[in-house]
Amino acid sequence: MRHHFFVTGTDTSVGKTVLSALLCAALDAVYWKPIQTGTLEGSDRMTVMRLAGIGSDRTIDEVYKFVPPVAPDLAARWAGVEIDVAKITLPPHLTNDWLVVEGAGGVLVPINQKQFILDMAVKLKLPVILASRSSLGTINHTLLTLAALHAAELPVHGVVLIGDQNRENRETIERFGHVRVIGEIPRLPNLHRTALIQVFMNHFDRSAFSQ
């Protein structure tokens, strides 16, 4: 069976889009970012298409898009819109595809006056892949995010560490977070499809993505 995942991160700019592009390239997955802010600088969907070398037919339209590069709830309020999680529903035709859904920022980023990105993941009922930095500070951020995910009873498929390899941090996260680190993405001098697939082959537990 092919799987659908929700990719979240410990923070904004941690590498969720790069991880999503890697999964799209390696698994031929479909990509979806339901809520995108900061559209003047482009979109994560366009970045994934470029990095993974996939066409727009392997992506799904955003549900909410806002120009200002701020948190979704603020961008929506400025636009006079309220983000309604009920409107963010999985497209029905994807049961035979791998699907990667990217959140925005981290799990406690507000999307309206009552709800967080976490509530979008709960609504979609998808197992989570957590993108975390490998470097100093990651243990606290990663364990706090995992605590929020566990409290919401969301299954965590695994953690992916981004940056220079750090075996001690990896082991600590696995021990205290009760999770598996299923992949590592080193700093890449050039981000492109071939490099990302190579990282998947060499630095990911491919059994975590077996069909």
Ligand SMILES: Nc1ncnc2c1ncn2[C@@H]1O[C@H](COP(=O)(O)OP(=O)(O)OP(=O)(O)O)[C@@H](O)[C@H]1O
């Ligand atoms: N492994 C890597 N090697 C080199 N550059 C990376 C790597 N991972 C991420 N980056 C760079 O770091 C920046 C942030 O990464 P990315 O856009 O994937 O973060 P994000 O978590 O998706 O951010 P956002 O919260 O805005 O969606 C980008 O410029 C990206 O190219």
Ligand SMILES: [Mg+2]
């Ligand atoms: Mg992103």
